[in-house]
Amino acid sequence: MATALVTGATSGIGFEFARLLASEGYDLVIVGRDGRKLEQKAEHLRGEFGVPVELITADLSSDRQIWMVERRLADTRKPIHLLVNNAGYGLPARFAANTMEEEQAMLDTLVTAPMRLTHVAATTMISRGGGSIINVSSVAGWTPRSTYAAAKSYLTAFTQAVHHESARDGIRIMALCPGYTKTEFHQRGGFETTKLPKFMWLDASKVVADGWSDFKRGKVISVPGALYKLARFVLRFQ
Numbered sequence: 001m002a003t004a005l006v007t008g009a010t011s012g013i014g015f016e017f018a019r020l021l022a023s024e025g026y027d028l029v030i031v032g033r034d035g036r037k038l039e040q041k042a043e044h045l046r047g048e049f050g051v052p053v054e055l056i057t058a059d060l061s062s063d064r065q066i067w068m069v070e071r072r073l074a075d076t077r078k079p080i081h082l083l084v085n086n087a088g089y090g091l092p093a094r095f096a097a098n099t100m101e102e103e104q105a106m107l108d109t110l111v112t113a114p115m116r117l118t119h120v121a122a123t124t125m126i127s128r129g130g131g132s133i134i135n136v137s138s139v140a141g142w143t144p145r146s147t148y149a150a151a152k153s154y155l156t157a158f159t160q161a162v163h164h165e166s167a168r169d170g171i172r173i174m175a176l177c178p179g180y181t182k183t184e185f186h187q188r189g190g191f192e193t194t195k196l197p198k199f200m201w202l203d204a205s206k207v208v209a210d211g212w213s214d215f216k217r218g219k220v221i222s223v224p225g226a227l228y229k230l231a232r233f234v235l236r237f238q
Helices: 012-023 035-049 063-073 100-127 147-169 185-189 204-216 226-235
Strands: 003-007 027-032 053-057 082-085 131-136 171-176
Touching (some): 012 082, 027 035, 131 147
Parallel strands (some): 003 027
């Protein structure tokens, strides 16, 4: 039986990934900062799909807590076949208005954690002949508008680099790059979104379904939604 590990799995895209993978028969390891919410989601997934769900309560801005997830990924007795690096958040203020501690914590969550987890996963997967990784990035990575966007730019380029280096070793990796998506992300981060028109918003379950379809087709970059496919094309030439 295949097992998937999903970070940031208590809401939004992460939870929708957990649901989709459970529906396809994957056993799950779900990671999140809030242990109570994590247990609630685990019970929901067990009840709905009848799959085993393991929990890791971890804040991926913490070096020590990243290590907890690394240790699980490196466990060859209970191998992880698919890693979904989804955990993340943004800061609403401008760079100079944030403290360095706030910026560093976001950078560690968006860049350091997926880099480290991808490294452990890829190393372990190569040793047994292959595996799969999905990094949840963003269309924002093609815009020079914030340090969040800069971090997502790194994650997308990093994913492409790992693909070019490791495809021959049996590693399938993809960056999922959605645009504005209906999740708790913007509310939790304190972002003003009321002025955005409805047509710019994507549904989280549709983002995940489209991304999973692209992954199965072997794409390295997935951009759900016609609007954001066009945006990616335009932004690349600015």
